[in-house]
Amino acid sequence: MMRRFDAIIVGAGQAGPPLAGRLTAAGMTVALIERKLVGGTCVNTGCMPTKTLVASAYAAHLAGRAAEFGVRTGEISIDMPAVAARARKVVMDARTGNETWLEGMAGLTLLRGHARFTGPGTIAVDGEELSAPRIFLNVGGRASVPDMPGVGDVSHLDNTDMVALDTVPEHLVIVGGSYIGLEFAQMYRRFGAAVTVVERSERLIAHEDADVSDAVRAILEDEGVTVRTGANCIAFAAHDGGVAVSVDCSAGEPVVVGSHVLLAVGRRPNTDDLGLDLAGIATDAKGYVIVDDLLQTNVPGIWALGDCNGRGAFTHTAYNDFEIVAANLLDGDDRTLGQRLLGYALYIDPPLGRVGMTETQAEESGRPILVSTRPMTRVGRAIEKGETRGFMKIVADAETQRILGAAILGTGGDEAIHGILDMMNADQPVSALRWAVPIHPTVSELIPTLLLGLEPVAPR
Known part of the structure; x- marks a missing residue:
């Protein structure tokens, strides 16, 4: 017997659960299918456990530098089982919280199992067949094993x-x-x-x-x-x-x-065992589901969100996929992938915060550009913390006076980059950020000074 829903979501990563929340709040019946762990890569094997481990590593590193700050400590050692247990607790708390939320969501049926298409609007889960006029794929990705000798x-x-x-x-x-x-x-x-x-x-x-x-x-x-x-x-x-x-x-x-x-x-999408061919869903040579600027596949009524569409490889881009789809379907909005400004970070210590074009990309575009670079040794906050490694760089369009991109490699760089990201999102000229009055002492306070140093660079 066919079970019918208003919508089916395959995968409980970063886009699926909030989409289920919006759809059920709008009065729809929704089936959310997850074959493994609720929360996807971020919660279970990605952002949350790795950044928890990064925090433990930072604590160990800082303890080893304690004498520099006038602090006396004993011998530093690593209790790796305790480090791992802390990371596991962070994961389990987040996963359990997500599961509790979903299990109590009115209008949602949470199914555990492997979903496979049987047609353009039908999906089988462990022998049970479901149908819906709207189907959303949020199946994520996994580590790629390279074809290397041995x-x-x-x-x-x-x-x-x-x-x-x-x-x-x-x-x-x-x-x-x-x-x-x-x-x-x-x-x-x-x-x-x-x-x-x-x-x-x-x-x-x-x-x-x-x-x-x-x-x-x-x-x-x-x-x-x-x-x-x-x-x-x-x-x-x-x-x-x-x-x-x-x-x-x-x-x-x-x-x-x-x-x-x-x-x-690298990573690969979890699309090879979903029966996409039975639904007629197109993928590229690497297995990513091909979507348009509205995240729609080539099959009407089917969308792909998150890592499986190849249009972003981050938790925040997956969540933004949900925001785009929900805004268009439920709010009468007109949001597209083309409006998204990509920012990201590398979480070594100090972290690298990045947004927009690199200097190389800007040069290769052929437009006249302005560039400014300043070392973190010029940042009072970094000096006070004893963390002066790295630098800041900003790239702007000489004609439009708009910021094209920026990099902050330094303490707090993953947070300070958002001041620049926000100005780019707001499509404001360099002068608007130049006259901001940032708080002292912060990493962000060097940004106006950085902008004052913008100088022309010849295009390639």
Whole structure:
């Protein structure tokens, strides 16, 4: 017998549950299907556990610097089971809170199981068939396993495995020098592991400007992380000491032996076992569901939100997908993906806050640009905290006087970047932020000074 609903949501990540809340509040009957863990990647294996671990690593690092602040401590040691237990509690509290909310939501049927399309408007869950005129996919993604020689012959970890570790690896080799890999690199170095980062590109986080990339590398190397870039042929083999990773770099030893190997080379969407072909839903070559600027698929009445659509890889972009869909469907609004201004952060210490274009992207656009850079050694708040690593940079359009992008690599950078992000969202000229009066002492107080230093840069 077919069960009929006004809407079906597949996946209880960051977009699905709030969408269920809006739809049921509008009087609709909704089925929310989740085959694994409510909360998705962010709650269970991503943002929440990793940033909890980052906080523990920061505490360990600061304790080791206590003498610099006139504080005497004893021997510093890491209780990794306690660190891991703290992260698990944060996860469980968040997941339980989400589950309790959903289970008490009037008009919502929460189903546990694997959803598969049987047609454009029908979905089967463990033998039961459901139908609805509106179907929303929020199925997320998972770590990608690269097709590298020997990768299937050795034991390796992904981000899900890492947040569950309750021991400190003797030597952690991380394949992938981008956001996930670098956060774990610094974190486990501070926990006491030897850490080597292996990156195929010539520099870390290669999509960022070279000065940002170089500064991040220097921060990690200063803490004892070994960085191997230009690894043109990465391969794996079993070794008495764990796993031998062939790196084939232009400099340094050709093989690195690690007790543990973390693969941090990207993500893939959870779309390969949903029966999308039976519904006629189009995907790209990587499996991402193709959507338009309203998040609609090529099949009328079916939307895709969050990581599975390839239009954002962050918790906040997934939540914004929900906001766009809900505003258009329920509020009579006209919101699009094209209106979204992307900001994000790299949570090493100090963090990197980013928004908009890089300087390189702005130069390549051919427009006349203005650029200003200032070191964090000019920021009183950073000096007082003893955390002066990093710098600020802002890029603006010389003709329109609009900010094109910014980077703040420094203490509080993940928060201070929002002052710039908000001005860009409001489409205000540089002068509007120039005459702001920020609070002293804060990181943000240097932003007006940064704007005063804008100078022309010749386009490429």
